[in-house]
Amino acid sequence: MYIPAHFQEISRDEIARVVDHAPLACIVAQTAEGLIANHIPLLSAPDGGLIGHLALANDMHRLIGEEQEVLAVFRGEDAYVSPNFYPSKPEHHRHVPTWNYQAVHVHGRIRFQHDDHAKRAAVGLLTRAHERRLNGALAWRMADAPADYMATMLAGIVAFRIDVSRVLAKSKLSQNREARDYLGAIEGLRASGQDAMAGTMERRLAE
Numbered sequence: 001m002y003i004p005a006h007f008q009e010i011s012r013d014e015i016a017r018v019v020d021h022a023p024l025a026c027i028v029a030q031t032a033e034g035l036i037a038n039h040i041p042l043l044s045a046p047d048g049g050l051i052g053h054l055a056l057a058n059d060m061h062r063l064i065g066e067e068q069e070v071l072a073v074f075r076g077e078d079a080y081v082s083p084n085f086y087p088s089k090p091e092h093h094r095h096v097p098t099w100n101y102q103a104v105h106v107h108g109r110i111r112f113q114h115d116d117h118a119k120r121a122a123v124g125l126l127t128r129a130h131e132r133r134l135n136g137a138l139a140w141r142m143a144d145a146p147a148d149y150m151a152t153m154l155a156g157i158v159a160f161r162i163d164v165s166r167v168l169a170k171s172k173l174s175q176n177r178e179a180r181d182y183l184g185a186i187e188g189l190r191a192s193g194q195d196a197m198a199g200t201m202e203r204r205l206a207e
Contacts, residue, residue, distance in 0.1 A: 001105050001168050006176050009102070009169035011207075018076040018104050018169070019044055023130075025052075025072040025106075031063040042072060042162075043126050050106065050162040053122040061112045061158045070110045072162060076102030079197035081174065085188030086181040100185075100197055104169045108162040122159035173201050 009015060023041045038060050042052045050072060054060055064070065078101035089095050113119065124142055131139035142150055174185045182201070189198040 001103065001170060003168065003170045007170050007172045009104075009171040014171065015104055015167065015169045016044065018102050019074050019106075022074050022076050025050075025074050027060075027070055027072050027110075029060075029064045029068060029070040029110075033063060036060065036063060041126060041130075042074075043129055045125075045161065048164055050108065050164065051122050051125060051159075052161075053119060053126070053157045053159045056156050056158055058158075061160070064110060064112075067109045067111060069107060069165070070162060072106040072108070074104040074106070076104070077197045077200050078102070079189055079192075079194040081185055082188060082192075085185045086177070087184045088178065088181055095181075098172075098174075100173050100189075100201070102169075102171045102173070102200070104167065106162070106164055107166040107168075108164040110160055110162050113159040113161070116154060118159040119154045119157055123154065123157070171204075173197075173204060175204075 019042075023043065024039055025042045026037050026039050028035060028037045038054065038058065040052050040054055042050045045051050078099060081098045081100050083089050083093075083095035083097060086095050113122075120142070127140065127142065131141075145153075174182050177185065186198045186201050189195075189201070
């Protein structure tokens with residue numbers, strides 16, 4: 001990933017925030033059949049690894065070798081930025097359109113896990129994280145489903161974890177603009193309905 005120095009994201013908290021709020025990663029790998037990419041929700045493990053699972057019918061676990069390096073791409077907020085957002089534009093017109101975004105690239109070696117314990121752990125951890133966030137005290141639990149049904153569902157998946165070796169992160173958020181144009185971009189984004197990106201940029205003002 002091309003990362004100019006002024007857009008390089010080095011804050012571990014910000015990187016973790018992107019991964020946590022945009023968990024649907026695109027996992028890319030080179031195989032004998034060429035490049036493959038699969039979109040799979042991932043969860044950060046306490047030891048820094050990534051946990052996930054995929055359908056048994058998905059050839060990903062057959063095409064990717066054990067301990068092979070893969071790339072997991074997490075994409076955070078993104079939005080189009082018009083030159084019209086910048087207060088300095090009428091003065092010199094030296095602005096062009098651009099796109100603001102956040103992205104995290106995680107490199108690591110993948111290990112597929114076919115045992116029942118690993119599959120239950122992967123499903124349990126992922127659903128607990130997202131269910132608690134969405135439903136609170138009414139969160140769905142694996143124990144809510146009939147045991148035989150749950151066993152059938154687990155038989156149809158493969159768990160995996162990615163042991164992380166390298167992380168590259170980019171926050172392209174108009175940091176290269178002067179203060180009034182940065183604030184103008186935030187105002188323009190809000191006016192065009194891009195509240196999430198505007199909020200991300202506003203948070204950085206306090207840093």
